[in-house]
Amino acid sequence: MHHNGRMLGVIGGSGFYTFFDAEVRTVTPDTPYGAPSAAITVGTIGEHDVAFLPRHGASHEFSAHTVPYRANMWALRTLGVRRVLAPCAVGSLTPDHGAGAVVVPDQLVDRTSGRADTYFDSGAIHVDFADPYCPTLRAAVTGLPGVVDGGTMVVIQGPRFSTRAESQWFASAGFSLVNMTGYPEAVLARELEICYAAVALVTDLDAGIAAGEGVKAVDVFAQFEKNMGLFKKLVRAAIGRIAVDRDCTHCLAHTGVTLPFELP
Template sequence: MSAADVAVIGGTGFYAFLDDGAESVTVDTPYGAPSALVSIGRVAGREVAFLPRHGMRHEHPPHAINYRANLWALRSLGVRQVLAPCAVGGLRPEVAPGDVVVPDQLVDRTFRRVPSYVETGACHLPFADPYCGRLRGAVLASGPDLVDGGTMVVIEGPRFSTRAESQHYAAQGWTLVNMTGSPEAALAREMQMCYASIALVTDMDAGAESGAGVGQEEVFARFRANLDRLTGLLTETVAALPDPAGCSCATWADDVELTYEVPGT
């Protein structure tokens, strides 16, 4: 099977990234099937895997994505660094629609998802800083207009927030709201992979401004309008990625007896 050391997980509206010559591979996992076939192709001189988080036709809603299968599949192909573009709503005035934010913190408000590979035993993931600092630095260096930092609260979905919920999130000082960032980030860390989110602000959430609130078409249209921009940013980032060797995203498990399989270790 072909291998890649970098992966891009495409979010809402981001269903293709690699050239037509990319190879599609089927990966069987202990957790079932990933969201779609994994494509592997060359970007900026590196082998890159691409997986659309929601499937090729957005058939998997956020609460029903097989996150464990997705991250296990990527790791089994040799991936050590994951870039994860996603659509988000803005909660606070320091961000606006069209901004690309590289968040540094995460709050999990999901409740129906399987959040871990751990099913038995004592195996506790250190997660104070949910995103890889090295990867975040590489992303930020690839675009002068990116917003550095912010807290992304992940809600269950698939519905958007009520005004009261949105106002509550903003009052906590949280910057962004999203439906797919968890448990994806934690699972990547459990698989000993570096992970960074690249968040495109598609709208201001329901409680952040007056009006009718958030609509699906608005979100999809904003993401479509920024696809070329995100593709360029990802290509620049892949070209400048640091060596993952020695990163704490992997070394956290050096002295821990894992109770689940990490392929390739």
């Protein structure tokens, strides 16, 4: 498929199932890993062609631990996507970030288990993942008013929320956000040499932060829906701050390496 690598990708999280107001085209690329979560819609925002994929499916049919992450990232790259913004819902592990805050993490900690998290099941291929998020994309978002720059997002397996003890443990370690989908999405993007940045909308304080309170799914979805209009507006504004041509080299993980297969 011919492409110039300029297309941007947006992967929408819980409640973020649509993105475009104007006319779009719909595609569902084949991948070696099955079908992506949903059909991908392609439209235009400013100077950019943008491919949008709802992470959990068009009607939230995939829970965090069943999302076809490998198919999703492969499908986007097949379309020519080389830069991805990944909006997601998160719990806050600090009172500093209340419901409605938008945080762009700069680190993650993986506490998932059993998820397919690599394309390299053969060959001794390793990727640099010390800094898991693209600095260029992060800067496009953190330059917007009111956005919190930095923080560590711990990714739990789900679908359950954390116990109070787990939440307190994460907070004591200095983590600031908790989420269920940020891994393996970020590392799969790096393996495909796709620039990737998470954009986190805080929906709640996690269980260990406020005594007597716990996280309930209905409250998370309600908070996400309440802020969805502004959140989409923020993502569109970030897209407007991204250069037409990609100039990032941070996310080119395979420079000088011979891969066991050709990337799409």
